[in-house]
Amino acid sequence: MSAPLLELDGLTVALGTGGVELLSGLSLVLERGERLGLVGESGSGKSLTALAIMGLLPEQMRVSGGLRFKGDDLPALPEERMRRLRGRRIAMIFQEPxxxxxxxxxxGAQIAEGRRLHLGEGRAEAEAVARRLLDRVGLPGPRFDPGLYPHQLSGGQRQRVMIAMAVACGPDLLIADEPTTALDVTVQAQILDLLDEIVEETGAAxxxxxxxxGVVSETADRIAVMYAGRILETGPTEKVFARMAHPYAHGLFAASPYGLDLRRAPGEPRPRLKAIPGMVPDPARRPxxxxxAERCASVQADCLRISPPLKPLEAEGGRWPHLVACLHPRAGGAAP
Incomplete structure (x- = not known):
């Protein structure tokens, strides 16, 4: 049996040897053609996870546990090998283009550069591909000439250029870090449709x-809810949205306009959003x-003694079980 495309097995990232843990025991598997949504508040560790996969963490951070791509131990690879993987096999769409x-x-030169470096194409051939990719992401010529510079484009147009750069070499894994942040609703929908089409056409994960x-509901096959450097709930998107078993996942739902709109009856006024009280804990002061527990409205005495592992919510079949790290998971639906 072949190795998974991407496998995180107890991945931990700490500041220095034996230092403060920023990510703690992350375990996820991703295969080609799959779409996984990683969600959580700012400071939960989502972008740090992406940087760990890309091998772009600052020098003072140390990685332990399993982090494998096609069976290769990524942290153990020489930097030269990682440079060959980035852009060619693993590509990232950054939050701010x-x-x-x-x-x-x-x-045009920036899109073509990856193909020249990784595929050895000549300038003319690579630039011709860049023109086709600009057209593919909705920036057709002659209005969007490859000779334009980033400052001559809008935010949504620059995001499309980033997508073209990321897919230029046909990567196996595409990481999109908040690809629709600060874009208006219409452009956001177009970007999500474009990502979906690219995954369908290329088979990339x-x-x-x-x-x-709302973005996850439209795009992801599976979801992983992240908080304070840990995965608290994960499973098929449809199952997790139907249950939201972890109080934190339920809190995210209640704080989301999408969550409120999904549960209210037609014609019923939208209730007020419910913010989760408190803040994500400082990594140096995590309990x-x-x-x-400190932010949970359903906290019980044993919650203040035990750090629960991810466990199946219930006995069930299927390839991807619904897992939750909670001693007292919520029963019933996800309605706030």
Missing amino acids: MTALNPVMSI LLLITHDL AHCVF
């Missing part, structure tokens, strides 16, 4: 990082017991 695009290179449950 202007921090990832080179302001003094034309958009998609790791979608977002705080927007040894349940990391969500």
